[in-house]
Amino acid sequence: MNVVDLALANLLSPVILSFALGVVAALARSDLSIPEAIAKGLSIYLLFAIGFKGGVSVAEAGLGWQLVGALLAGLVLSAALPFVAFALLRAMTGLTPLDAAAVAAHYGSISIVTFVAGTSVAQSAGLNPDGWMVAVAAVMEAPAILSALWLVARSGDGRDMDADLWREIVLNGSIVLLVGAFFIGWITGQDGMARISAFIEAPFQGVLCLFLLDMGLVAGRGLREARGILTAGLLAFGVTMPLVGATAGLAAAFLLGLNPGSAMLMAVLGASASYIAVPAAMRVALPEANPSIYLTLSLGVTFPFNLTIGLGVYLAAAHMIAGG
Amino acid sequence: MNVVDLALANLLSPVILSFALGVVAALARSDLSIPEAIAKGLSIYLLFAIGFKGGVSVAEAGLGWQLVGALLAGLVLSAALPFVAFALLRAMTGLTPLDAAAVAAHYGSISIVTFVAGTSVAQSAGLNPDGWMVAVAAVMEAPAILSALWLVARSGDGRDMDADLWREIVLNGSIVLLVGAFFIGWITGQDGMARISAFIEAPFQGVLCLFLLDMGLVAGRGLREARGILTAGLLAFGVTMPLVGATAGLAAAFLLGLNPGSAMLMAVLGASASYIAVPAAMRVALPEANPSIYLTLSLGVTFPFNLTIGLGVYLAAAHMIAGG
Amino acid sequence: MNVVDLALANLLSPVILSFALGVVAALARSDLSIPEAIAKGLSIYLLFAIGFKGGVSVAEAGLGWQLVGALLAGLVLSAALPFVAFALLRAMTGLTPLDAAAVAAHYGSISIVTFVAGTSVAQSAGLNPDGWMVAVAAVMEAPAILSALWLVARSGDGRDMDADLWREIVLNGSIVLLVGAFFIGWITGQDGMARISAFIEAPFQGVLCLFLLDMGLVAGRGLREARGILTAGLLAFGVTMPLVGATAGLAAAFLLGLNPGSAMLMAVLGASASYIAVPAAMRVALPEANPSIYLTLSLGVTFPFNLTIGLGVYLAAAHMIAGG
Amino acid sequence: MDTHPAKRVEIIIEAIMERRLSEALRKVDVTGYTILPVQGGSGRSGTWSRAGQVGRAQGMLAFVCIVRAERLDTLLDAAFAVVKPHIGVVSITDCEVLRAERF
């Protein structure tokens, strides 16, 4: 199967079609909705499962110096990409510095669901990403926020990042669960996996379908509400920036000599934009920034772009660059 | 195993016993309850799984002209049965025309959980209903509502069916999810099923147990609240009407030459009464109609009647009529 | 594998590590939390699964006179242990008679999650506890409450146990679900299990992980809130009383000649303290008693003690006493 | 602190009417309201609880809507047109608000 076939197979997978169903239902104003508690339950399941699987595969394969490099690269990418995003936004759109900085934070950070979907695609293509890539995902959540706040401070609008906010970001529920499950998987290894794989592995893709159905519903609702906000410039940014981020991720992977699977995931992390952790941090730290802009862009534009087109492109690129 | 054995086996299955447990717990005023969000989550799972499985089996077996016939028959049954129900109600009970029309709408429409339980019974009996019967179930949800509103209008109490209500009914969450999952299953076929069958098929019966436990709790609570409402006439209607509906369904199946499995499900669709979509529509369109009457009848009387006695009867009848 | 290895293996199992993750996250003030509805949903799943499995194994193995003896022993233990606990509390701590009685009620009653964790440990050790031990667990929930109310009445603070409260306790949701599922399992036996084992057995350990993660979060939050309350005396009681209860349980098991697996579970039931049913009953019956004390002790001290250290000790003791 | 008089309108209405009430309010330019979930209740049409419900037929919501006094009648007329044929309760309380320019 070549890369184009894989990309198409991804497009017609239950997971992507479930997302599409959600978007269509929301745009058609169906009253289909998933209760908040269920959506949170699904995300807790997914984070636990991803973290745990990553940890188990580290227990199997061991760690190498590459992990250290990848963690550092992740930190740098997350901190640096907001500057690129900020510059692009100021050039391509009419956003105020404040709104531009808020959006930029999202693009430095990552979307764990995009990461999961990317892992599936990589594995379908026979690639074998390193388990510790989830740790890289975890360290990439927060640094982008700092960069964004620095950008705002520089544009004259000083504000202090209180210790509380800092703790909230670093210890936010998703990170703690992902990292905690990673360590549990690492400690218990194959033994632990044998006990809970029927819960962690077997139903995973199905749960992901329902979760993406929900994300589709939320994204569709957001798009309906925010019609007026999406200018051509913002739309263009929403599909350009992921390509920029993916390129940066691939470059880092190339320098570190990661295997093609991990290289693809590095691209995915660079390309994806946060829509859970960073929006919450922005509401606290930059309450005047307009949340419709950053939520619509990251969840309504970049997330579907990555899912449907991006993943195929990043896979092809990783193949080319990292060989395999 | 003959039909009586099958009916008994059904009565003593975990699914039916879970329903009974719920009813008994509610009547005994235990505080056992399932959170609303969980109940909704279970129903989302069931609708997604049923729709998806139906779609996959269509991808396997293909469509025939029978589907078209069955869809039409479903539309006609759903539109026509309310008139029969209305006449019976006016003859057997003292309901006002308004209340009678509201009840009638429920009996033209269908209960998807009864449909699922019927599918299990059919499969245990070695029958093989067509996958597209879920599409028939979907088209039968709404037409009955129109008939009921027409009945009300005719009895002098004119009211308009606004476009909004119409959209709400046709795009209600359950239908969209069922039909959407059907198409996802159809598009992804066995490939898709291979990816998510551990989620869609393996735990299905168990999830159904918990869902029926919840339905038993809600039905039992309703019966306790509505003691005073259930006259002998209403009770008689609640067990007669499903037999009438089943007969109509079987007749349609016979005319269309459906296989015994699909014939049984056609009977089940005719026999079952809505307790989710139609009650909501009635609250909007006929707010003066008493909801206790239609909820108690459809969920407290007809639903358990179908589950415990009806399914066995319809199976036997389908065997006789459609051969097999 | 000897007993020490088993105890260690238990400590490093995904289940216990998930609990630890929850405690650490809560103490570190992470905002990780599991929605209330999901936590309740998980507990409904666990109760249904435990009850059902117990019932199926009774359908397999049959009942013996030992069951009757064990049920009686359970009743006696539950009713008697509060007196021991009350005496210890009065000796070791400065609690008022009212608070001491309220705490005592918890230690006569049982924790079903500790029971489940104990079952896992017993089975990993190759032991085979009787399925009807879940029935013993069920009868042990309530009697302790009566003893506590009697203790309060005796200390001059008369209050009446209204019929309502009595019904609430005996028909509380957990008991009804556990016992109901037990009967469903018993009636449907291996046939029923074959239908739903993919739901009941396969994902069980994984669901338990998430549930214990939640219990860890709640326990950790409670510990943080109640820092000031935990005196050295209370702490000492919280780890002494389970050992006393376990000893009483083992003695009963020895007298009844239970197999080592059931003996261990009898110890676990004696050792564990309620944190769901009894706290609710205490809020109704003894509203002046301080809930922080009994919740912190049973969930924050005794529960983790049993999980991490107790289970290993009770396993070793059951091995020694009941042979095997 | 500077406060300004206003009216707090609380509309307890069937959940299925949520969208209709929102739209009726929007039509008369009342765009500020908060919707609280309702867990159960009792009235002339009996007692109900949300526990375990899958359907939307049973269940109510509470709209809380704070407006300037001079907008009250417009609001009530619009709301009442929606609520009228349905079960539900409308109550109005005097209140004071901060940031009056928002209402």
Added chain:
Amino acid sequence: MDTHPAKRVEIIIEAIMERRLSEALRKVDVTGYTILPVQGGSGRSGTWSRAGQVGRAQGMLAFVCIVRAERLDTLLDAAFAVVKPHIGVVSITDCEVLRAERF
């Protein structure tokens, strides 16, 4: 719009007391009330939150009950008998209602 004076009583009470309070109200013929879920709170007995709770021991509910002024004392007496030994808060506000015949 025609409005009529009434009283809005808000009783914040432990969730386990729900059935007892409902029954006490019913006994004095107060059959109209709405129960709002409560997510957390703080008081003399500490801070609590519903997150992750399985048991019913912790957790409160808010009863909102609108009555005519002349029924207020009956209601308060009945409610207070239930609330008294428990933690919780009872507040009363003057309000206006539509459809006075319903109260």
Added chain:
Amino acid sequence: MDTHPAKRVEIIIEAIMERRLSEALRKVDVTGYTILPVQGGSGRSGTWSRAGQVGRAQGMLAFVCIVRAERLDTLLDAAFAVVKPHIGVVSITDCEVLRAERF
């Protein structure tokens, strides 16, 4: 029944600000409040609903806080410092309470 005048303050605020508002209230010794979940709403920043949301960025909460009149200004000052840069609504109603010693 013996009642005493007090103030009922209702603060509708972004969910992410919950801890900050609680702490601000605690700092000025306002330790009694109840937090109600909010299901959706509408305001100058648009319409939102909690349905299906995983993140905490969208979503509001309602703090209900009953205080004696003489504590009102302290409360409002503390609350307003938190609410000010954020979306949200603060309203104050006169009420009567039972068990005045609790406030």
